[in-house]
Amino acid sequence: DAGVTQSPTHLIKTRGQQVTLRCSPKSGHDTVSWYQQALGQGPQFIFQYYEEEERQRGNFPDRFSGHQFPNYSSELNVNALLLGDSALYLCASSSTSGGLYEQYFGPGTRLTVT
């Protein structure tokens, strides 16, 4: 049973550039959430996608946008990168059935902005 996968593993970008991160959910899951984790902090919720729409958004600027595809995979796009965007970006998948709200994380993408 394939778990949550993310690509790429690591990424180095320059301030002002744009980046796209990708996520494939766990088999049987239909919901994808994205989190940002800075060093020494807990993950912070960016947004959640369900049925190809953004269902909920955290306190992140519009530079952060996303997309969900018909096969439930998702992308996170960040425009006009700032040094402060350097972090571990985590994708979590879950299922709407059962109402348990359990979210399972992928391995993450480490983004470094220079």
Added chain:
Amino acid sequence: QKEVEQNSGPLSVPEGAIASLNCTYSDRGSQSFFWYRQYSGKSPELIMSIYSNGDKEDGRFTAQLNKASQYVSLLIRDSQPSDSATYLCAVNKGSGAGSYQLTFGKGTKLSVIP
């Protein structure tokens, strides 16, 4: 007051002892509670979920929930050096605004000394 608070530690326990990790949350309407384990440089791994008051046991792990006191704890019995990690407490509101997101504490770093 932060939404989810944890003692950042480090918490050091000898091998074979019981490790006790604590978490408090501010939103009295919170419905679902989770413990994640995060090894250094890795992504969070879901180890326990609890939804109703009382204790829930899974192997060496016991989660305890007291909604009246807005308090969640995780006990690890017979602690092993492999349990050394950061433990993240996460809370889901369950309904209303923000109902789909997990809100995390900063995590407690546990060190099990051989």
